[in-house]
Amino acid sequence: MLAIVFANGDLDPPADLKEQLAAADLIVAADGGALHCRALSIRPDVVIGDLDSLDAAARTDFETQEVQVLSHPTEKDQTDLELALLHAKEAGAQEILVLAGLGRRWDHSFANLLLAAHPQFSSQRIFFLHGQQRLFIIHRQARLAAKVGERVSLLPLGGDALGVSTRGLKYPLNRETLVFGSSRGVSNVVDEENAEVELAAGCLLCVVSPSSLA
Numbered sequence: 359m360l361a362i363v364f365a366n367g368d369l370d371p372p373a374d375l376k377e378q379l380a381a382a383d384l385i386v387a388a389d390g391g392a393l394h395c396r397a398l399s400i401r402p403d404v405v406i407g408d409l410d411s412l413d414a415a416a417r418t419d420f421e422t423q424e425v426q427v428l429s430h431p432t433e434k435d436q437t438d439l440e441l442a443l444l445h446a447k448e449a450g451a452q453e454i455l456v457l458a459g460l461g462r463r464w465d466h467s468f469a470n471l472l473l474a475a476h477p478q479f480s481s482q483r484i485f486f487l488h489g490q491q492r493l494f495i496i497h498r499q500a501r502l503a504a505k506v507g508e509r510v511s512l513l514p515l516g517g518d519a520l521g522v523s524t525r526g527l528k529y530p531l532n533r534e535t536l537v538f539g540s541s542r543g544v545s546n547v548v549d550e551e552n553a554e555v556e557l558a559a560g561c562l563l564c565v566v567s568p569s570s571l572a
Contacts, residue, residue: 359383361451363442364402365470366390366411367461370489371398375457384449388442392420394458404428406445407438439470447482459486475515475561491567499556502526504548504566511565512536512543512555521558526550536562 361384372378379385379400387395389407394400396416405412405420406428412420421427430441439459446454459470474484474495486493494500495515504510510527512519519536528547536543543562547569555564 359449359451359453361386361446361449361454363388363439363446363454363456363459364391364394364400365439365442365456365459366393367458367463367466367470368488369394369397369458371457372487372489378455382455384446384451386442386446389438391438391442391458392416401425404442404445406430406441408432408434437466437469437473440473443473443479443482443484447479451482453483454485456484456486460488471563472515475563490571491565493563493565496555496557496562496564499554500564502548502553502555502564502566504553506548506551507569508548509565509567509569509571510546510548510553510555511567512546513563513565514538514540514543515561515563517560519557519560519562522555522562523557524553524555526553527555533558536560 360382362382364387366389385402387402387405389409390411392402392405392412395402401423402425404426408430410432417427460467502510514536517538521533522531522536523533524531526549528549
């Protein structure tokens with residue numbers, strides 16, 4: 359099951375957004391993400407959060423369209439995006455695409471990305487889409503679905519990444535350690551289709567971007 363979640367960050371939709379929407383089983387807007395949906399003439403299935411970014415008219419408009427609106431207190435332990443991801447998980451989504459998950463507030467951007475590494479989402483594949491860039495977490499093994507020539511950065515999270523091996527990248531790793539805080543894994547290049555990364559222990563943030571981005 360595929361879910362698409364609109365967050366309230368800067369929206370830079372991928373070129374294939376229309377195709378992704380057509381394939382989605384569930385569309386969730388995290389509070390202000392609903393405004394992105396309105397701007398794109400997209401009807402979400404669910405709007406969830408403390409709704410502090412929506413005025414009464416916008417909320418009424420969604421309710422008129424029979425969109426499920428789930429209101430939470432402003433003082434809560436989860437961000438609106440975490441609530442949206444949990445809702446998608448509980449609905450049965452195995453793959454979740456997050457749009458507008460990054461933005462001007464660095465604390466929100468980092469917190470959003472780290473949600474994908476939270477154990478509660480260990481059964482979900484969560485991808486952050488920002489223009490032509492894709493960001494996701496690798497726990498043990500992943501096929502990158504990247505084009506030849508694209509850049510791949512592998513960044514350890516929460517400590518060293520151990521036993522990292524790659525296939526199909528220009529600068530190979532063979533059961534090596536990527537030290538937490540080191541920049542060694544930045545800006546590798548895809549040499550072959552179906553490039554893969556695996557590791558024995560730890561966690562990697564993988565960023566795939568086009569070669570045209572300097």
